[in-house]
Amino acid sequence: MSTFAAPKGIPEYYPPTSAGFLHVRDTLTDQARRAGYGYIELPVFEDTALFARGVGESTDVVSKEMYTFADRGDRSVTLRPEGTAGVMRSVIEHGLDRGQLPVKLYYAGAFFRYERPQAGRYRQLQQVGIEAIGIDDPAIDAEVISVADAGFRALGLTGFRLEITSLGDATCRPAYREKLQAFLAKLPLDEATRARAELNPLRVLDDKRPELRELLADAPLMVDHLSTECREHYEQTKGHLGDLGVKFTENPRMVRGLDYYTKTTFEFVHEGLGAQSGIGGGGRYDGLMAQLGGQPLSGIGFGLGVDRTLLACQAEGLAVGDPARCEIFGVPLGEAARSRLVAIGGALRAAGVRTDLAYGGRGVKGAMKAADKSGARFALVLGDRDLAEGIAQLKDLTSGDQRPVPLDDVVTEIRAALARPR
Template sequence: MSAATEQRPDPDGGKVRRPDPFAAPKGIPEYLPPESAGFTHVRDTLAGAAERAGYGHIELPVFEETGLYARGVGESTDVVSKEMYTFADRGDRSVTLRPEGTAGVVRSVIEHNLDKQGLPVKLRYAGPFFRYERPQAGRYRQLQQVGVEAIGADDPALDAEVIAVADEGFKALGLTGYRLEITSLGDAECRPAYRELLQQFLAGLDLDEATRERAAINPLRVLDDKRPEVRAAMADAPLLIDYLSEASAEHHRAVLEHLDDLGVAYTPNPRMVRGLDYYTKTTFEFVHDGLGAQSGIGGGGRYDGLMATLGGPELSGVGFGIGVDRTVMACAAEGLTPWSTARVEVFGVPLGDTARRRLVVIAAALRARGVRVDLSYGGRGLKGAMKTADRSGARFALVLGERDLESGTVGLKDLLSGEQRAVGLDGAVDEVIASLQA
């Protein structure tokens, strides 16, 4: 009999069926202590790079009207056609769990008139996004991202800044095994003529019906097809980078010049399309070959028509989304752990009720001074409490018993060296802080 269905007697002598335990939904990663320290460090480091560049925090709804993504992301994308979590709420309105962040940010900027407060509007966000995909390493149904959007300035220097912010975040984590791939997807002046040229090329290929339907909506999406047979057929396809308008070509040259000035290395990739329809001009992706098939760790680009498409003014925008999950995997691939897994810095071990009352007060005083502190609860003995202290990752333990109380001291134990010394109870807070800083 399994543990999930084990029979156990109830107080009246009968049998009670133990319910089967719940499990997390398929394809949803969980980050548990102590490994969760790596997740929070990566997320906060990436967001910190954006904060230092003046990007203010925005907290987005987890779900929006379905039409926002259908119109903003693009009907031809896999995200809209295959991957969205869409359902009717109790008011019979169609809503969708957010699959990406840009459309929601643009909607918020329009709704709250943030563009009236000065341009560009520079925002950053972090949190979960949802796509119904086949779960595999690095591809999750709930994915975590850090993103930025800069709206209201068609300036190549802003494109370069956005890219450099992402690059700075990766470098701050110590990553070295990634590369930046970049191209331009042109503008409204050159895209129509190139679209016709590409459609003429596609008309001569033997493509399946589903691919032809996608090509009819947005032929650029065929360039992004990962199937080997389609890639082979597209080997001689015309490339948009060779048909840019003068304005787009100059914009692209200026972006690359700014990246050179900033010392951000890049690799041209003229076949890059990305998975969303709203991109124009600058388009980029950060790739880490240590992750196998799911090598992308972040990317983005410019979306000059999206604001107007969603009902706002004719303002340009540029941004990125970085996968926190995949960046954590990239750190693991390079053997990087630039974070501490310690839950606390100090662990209190009270031996008796009176000692517990005193240590609770000392712990509160230390926390007020910015020190992370935990205590042993439940009346555990010294041996069990010290094991818990070791597992917490604390640097020091405060051990307080009845004899210590009588002498007005508390034991301060260095959990690395094993050395312990008595310090005065009244000055214990200052002594602990000084020891941590030594």
């Protein structure tokens, strides 16, 4: 037995269950492509300062959860904990913000946070994200939210809800910050929470401890102190969500875990997941590009958890993904038949048919057992007698029915058989 194991807190996906993971990821990214978002592939690690400045030093992500290390050149680098800062860095570096706006990008991949492993909370988490950069328009806020909503619904999920609020901007948040700090100053906070309140009081509202939540019951809310412009932006966003048929619940106490959010902020929650109920979320980040050295352009985006979305599908009993490795499984009986089936397999794959073959000189019983395990719909059996007659036997692995098909037309015959309903 191997003495090695996967690192703690990192899920692995392998056949047949990996089919569900792929289906969730591909379904979510498909909705982004439908809305005109182009793909961006990001570095897995970046300069640590990018995340410290972009995500916010007061966040748990930066202060407690980042995988940071010195490389061989003694440079401080960090495994990416989220996607937006990296996307913004790339947009600035490559001048994408100087072309047609908005810049609409999507990404998918692994992100890393050092957290206590538990169900739905991993140290390597898989996400799909989108970013729309350069336009401050409530309609694009609604579009971004609707892309996520459509992705979840395309998977068949029904047991989730969308929560939204507005976190204001630089014109109204400073005054609110003073009100909140004055309120917090009167509370019996512990030293660590008091320090957090001084650095970013909004972070205190995100504390999950029941005793602190009770103390914060009468805390002033940002949504009640919005400027006229932010209020109008929020109302228009909600109106466009209605136009798109996206249902939502307002949650004025929502505080996302990253410092860069402004105005529209949202989260998708699935109650079937217990404590780790969030399956995705995001918001607007109007000051982030300028903060990272670029133009003062606005932006909005989301990150959707592929791992948690898959858990949500499982919680609802949804069968997602096709675990079958192939559609056709070749069973050769003899060396001459094997050579011919190897060639047929190549032709079938070229025609877009997923095809596998019994390798290793298995007998008929072992080869048919392998065919059943592959999940294939049909077995293509070829022996010396069949070869001499110019035919192969196409066997339906569900019903057991079998019929001969001419070798000269085998690709056409198989594609036609696969097109027919089961």
